[in-house]
Amino acid sequence: MERQDIEVFLVLAEELHFARTAERLHVSAATISQTIAKLERRFGASLFHRTTRRVELTSLGRQLRDDLQPAHAQIQAAIARAIAAGHGITGTLELGYMSAAVAQVVLRLADSFRDHVPGRRVTIRETALADLFGPLRRAEVDLSVLPLPVEEPDLTVGPVLLSEPAMLAVPADHRLAHRVRVDHYEIARERVFFADTLPGYWIDHHLPAPGRLTESLPGFQEILAYVTSGHGVALVGAQTPHFYPRPGLICIPVEGDAAFDYALVWRTDRLRTIAEAFLRHITPTCSRPAPAQLDPRVNRPPALRGHAPDAARR
Incomplete structure (x- = not known):
């Protein structure tokens, strides 16, 4: 068997679907059918049962798959290691x-x-x-x-x-705690905590409305502690309730497509x-490619999509 024939057989044995196999191998479905037909003529028996609804391995097909897979994996690994070494992909x-x-x-x-x-x-x-x-x-x-x-x-x-929808973290007894979602102007009335490593225009970009109070803190756990104790609110990612659950902490979706x-x-x-x-x-x-319009040496992508940044921090 040639290497291409082995790859066609093993991928079809995994996918059990001619069109998906062709898509994975970047060839036509007719090529897959012709390759399998050639192998079955060589072995003198069917490798797959085909109907209009499904494709299944025959007993001979299962035996051939089980015999070929380990050796094929070793060959692929050896080729990958040689390519990596040849291109200096080491360490x-x-x-x-x-x-x-x-x-x-x-x-x-x-x-x-x-x-x-x-x-x-x-x-x-x-x-x-x-x-x-x-x-x-x-x-x-x-x-x-x-x-x-x-x-x-x-x-x-x-x-x-990764892109996470924005949520507002509030204490359980907060006036917004039972809201389905909140808008940016409601947030702007609150004392908002954020990480002190973020540049000034970041918080402006999140809260375009005037009249807000903001305060920076050194770490995320400190921010959640201050919020839970009733000292203010914070803008957080949607996975915060899952990864950082705290008694007395409520996270509410923010209106719009901010992320x-x-x-x-x-x-x-x-x-x-x-x-x-x-x-x-x-x-x-990846979720999205790097921002194409930006000079890679001076990167200023927006923190939250969907809102125009202020010209400068107030």
Whole structure:
């Protein structure tokens, strides 16, 4: 059997659908049918039962699949290792992240990358909210998933991995606690806590209405503590109730299509080959590509989509 014939058979044995197999292998459905027919003539028996409703492996097909899969996986891994070594994709990829919601996305992509490039190691490390850019600048991580906006001339913003709808965190006895959703003008009447690492125009972008009080805090847990104790409110991502549940904390959806975006960021002057390979691998699965209109050396993507930023912080 030729390598292409083996791949056609194994993918069809997994998909059990001729059109999906053709789509995965970037060939026509007729090519898949012709390849399987050729193999069945060679073996003198059917590999698949076909009806108008379904495709199933025959007993011979199951035996051939079970015999071929381990050897094919070893060959694919050997080829991937040779390509990786030939292109200098060596060492360990260090990924940074800064929230539990982002961690799930990062781990899934890391596993996929390891499967695609066998033999490469990927490690992750949590980044403190008070030191978002430090690990990148100290070369402790190659890539870091950070909340937008990133306004740092020495850092480049890449594709968006996660977008979370915005919610308002309030104490359970707050006047808005039983609302289905809130608008920005209601939020603007409140004392709003936010992380002190965020640039000034970020909060302006969230709350375009005048008359607000804002106060920065060093970390997310501190923000939630102040909100739960009744000292104010905070704008948070939609996954906060799931990952950071607290008695007495209520999260209410914010009107509009506002969302917090988290993107891959790296030092403009330092992008290792293994990091480039990771970016190429994960880009098709990203929420959105990097903002094309921005100079990668001076990144000012909006923190919340759907609202025009003020000209300057009041």
